Amino acid sequence: xxxxxxxxxxxxxxxxxxxxxxxxxxxxxxxxxxxxxxxxxxxxxxxxxxxxxxxxxxxxxxxxxxxxxxxxxxxxxxxxxxxxxxxxxxxxxxxxxxxxxxxxxxxxxxxxxxxxxxxxxxxxxxxxxxxxxxxxxxxxxxxxxxxxxxxxxxxxxxxxxxxxxxxxxxxxxxxxxxxxxxxxxxxxxxxxxxxxxxxxxxxxxxxxxxxxxxxxxxxxxxxxxxxxxxxxxxxxxxxxxxxxxxxxxxxxxxxxxxxxxxxxxxxxxxxxxxxxxxxxxxxxxxxxxxxxxxxxxxxxxxxxxxxxxxxxxxxxxxxxxxxxxxxxxxxxxxxxxxxxxxxxxxxxxxxxxxxxxxx
Numbered sequence: 616x617x618x619x620x621x622x623x624x625x626x627x628x629x630x631x632x633x634x635x636x637x638x639x640x641x642x643x644x645x646x647x648x649x650x651x652x653x654x655x656x657x658x659x660x661x662x663x664x665x666x667x668x669x670x671x672x673x674x675x676x677x678x679x680x681x682x683x684x685x686x687x688x689x690x691x692x693x694x695x696x697x698x699x700x701x702x703x704x705x706x707x708x709x710x711x712x713x714x715x716x717x718x719x720x721x722x723x724x725x726x727x728x729x730x731x732x733x734x735x736x737x738x739x740x741x742x743x744x745x746x747x748x749x750x751x752x753x754x755x756x757x758x759x760x761x762x763x764x765x766x767x768x769x770x771x772x773x774x775x776x777x778x779x780x781x782x783x784x785x786x787x788x789x790x791x792x793x794x795x796x797x798x799x800x801x802x803x804x805x806x807x808x809x810x811x812x813x814x815x816x817x818x819x820x821x822x823x824x825x826x827x828x829x830x831x832x833x834x835x836x837x838x839x840x841x842x843x844x845x846x847x848x849x850x851x852x853x854x855x856x857x858x859x860x861x862x863x864x865x866x867x868x869x870x871x872x873x874x875x876x877x878x879x880x881x882x883x884x885x886x887x888x889x890x891x892x893x894x895x896x897x898x899x900x901x902x903x904x905x906x907x908x909x910x911x912x913x914x915x916x917x918x919x920x921x922x923x924x925x926x927x928x929x930x931x932x933x934x935x936x937x938x939x940x941x942x943x944x945x946x947x948x949x950x951x952x953x954x955x956x957x958x959x960x961x962x963x964x965x966x967x968x969x970x971x972x973x974x
Contacts, residue, residue, distance in 0.1 A: 657686040658896050661701070661710035661888075664691035666917070671714065674912045679903045685896055694719050701728050701888065708888035711897045714756075717749045717882040718957040724752040725958075729886040736898035739905035739923065746882070746945060747905075747922040749954055753886040756904045757919040760871075760937035760949070761800040762878035764854040768868040769847050776872040779804045782851070783822070787829040792840065792849025795833035798968035799961055800853050800879040801826070803952060807876055813952045816960065823972065833973060844869060855881075856937040860918035871936045877950040878937055914938075 658679070662668050668689050676687035690710055692700070698719060701708065705728060713723065723729045729752040734740055740747070740754060747755040763776040770790075776782070782791060793801055805819030805826075806812060831849045834840040837858050843849040844859075845867060856878075859871050885904060887897040903909055910926035913919070920939040921928065932938055939945050 656893070657688045658712065658893055658900060659688050659690060659710040660712045660714065660900070661690050661692070661697050662714040663694070667714070670913060670916045674909055674916060675900065675904045678906065678909055679900050682903065683896060683899060687900075698722060702726055706890045708890050710888055711891040711893045712900050713886050713888055714883060715886070717753060717755055717884040718952075718954040718961070720749060720753040720884045720886050721954040721958040723886055724750060728889050729753060730889050730891065730894065730897075732887065732901070733898060736895070737902045737905065739902050739907075742907070742925045743905060743922045744924055744942070744945060746880075746949075746951060749882065749884050753884040754901060754905070755882040755884045755922050756901075757910070757913055757917065757922055758880050758882045758939065759917075759919045760856045760873070760878035760880055761794075761853055762856060762871055762873055762937055764844070764852050764856075764859045764869055764871045766844065766847060766850040766868055767870050769850040776851075776874055779874045779876050780808055781874075782829065782853075783826055784829075787851060789829065789831050790849065790851045791826075791829045792832050792834055792843050792852035792854075793830060794840070794853065795835055795969070795973060797961070798964055798972070799952075799957060802964050802968065803879055803950065804876070807950070813956050813960065816964065820967075820971075827972060830972070856935075857918050860935065873936045873948050877948050879950045879952070 660671065660676070662671055668691050672687070672689060679685065679687060694715060697713070697715070701713070701723065705726070715723065720729070731751050732754065737754070743754070746758075749755055763779070763782065765774065765776070767774070781787070802816050802819065802823065803813045805822045806816045809819040809822050811818035832843055834843055834852075837855065840852060840854055841858055841862055844852060844854070844862060854871075856871055859869050862869050885901045887894065887901070891897055905923055907923050907925040907927065910921040910923040911928060914921050914926065914928055914932065918932070918935065918938070920937070928938070928940060933940055939949060
């Protein structure tokens with residue numbers, strides 16, 4: 616009897632073990648299928664084309680895939696074109712994450728196109744400079760400046776721009792290049808020199824009008840800016856620092872100065888599209904973008920400033936004007952305009968600038 620009982624107990628033990636084994640196999644199969652499905656899924660990121668897309672792909676997306684196994688697909692377009700498409704697709708976005716300028720990001724969130732960020736899912740954000748937090752809906756990833764830049768071989772070895780006011784000097788007549796697609800930089804500066812802020816920009820109108828004799832040309836794109844600088848047609852520009860450093864790397868004798876009033880900062884930011892079906896991975900993409908090593912690689916590629924206080928840039932990069940790596944630099948060398956003011960006033964600025972400065 617005892618032997619019989621032992622046989623039954625042993626038999627039941629093996630039955631249970633066999634059942635557990637079968638369950639384990641089923642779980643493993645489902646896990647493998649789920650993992651395969653996740654690997655086949657993709658996170659779609661909206662971004663500009665060219666170097667911006669290539670850099671995000673090479674630096675952020677590569678690390679993101681290592682961590683998540685998820686592929687990243689990019690859709691590209693101009694800043695405002697992508698905003699328009701996002702409005703049309705509201706509630707059913709074609710992308711999960713959007714890279715845009717922070718003030719245009721304000722327009723996304725104003726139209727209900729961005730999800731509120733869950734900062735607990737972006738742990739790297741705790742090490743970001745305060746300026747990175749643009750709103751509860753978007754976070755800055757890197758920055759750059761628009762500042763005076765000039766050909767050192769054409770303007771003379773002793774030439775420098777210590778103040779924005781120097782752009783109004785007599786020796787600048789017929790030498791200055793300005794962007795026509797975004798006049799906010801020179802408008803903000805004129806207001807500041809006139810004792811006002813961006814919101815009260817009209818205080819700088821008289822000063823802006825006095826600048827007209829010094830303007831040689833307006834550039835319509837980054838490529839046009841670089842061409843005008845290369846040919847020397849506009850040996851002085853209010854220029855995007857990233858473009859200038861690219862030209863320096865190609866051997867052009869160009870220098871960026873940070874005036875005593877500071878340089879006008881631009882910030883590229885990430886937001887998560889409202890209605891995304893990949894909310895968790897979208898947060899992780901932003902978290903990866905703020906990783907100190909990823910920040911280092913992005914800034915090395917674009918010659919821009921990191922948003923992570925923990926990013927360790929190469930010494931040669933740290934020395935460049937407009938590369939901000941300390942709170943002191945952000946305080947003393949940066950002119951940062953709140954995104955709401957800039958976004959709301961930019962159409963008015965462009966209309967006034969086109970009518971009164973370009974004609």
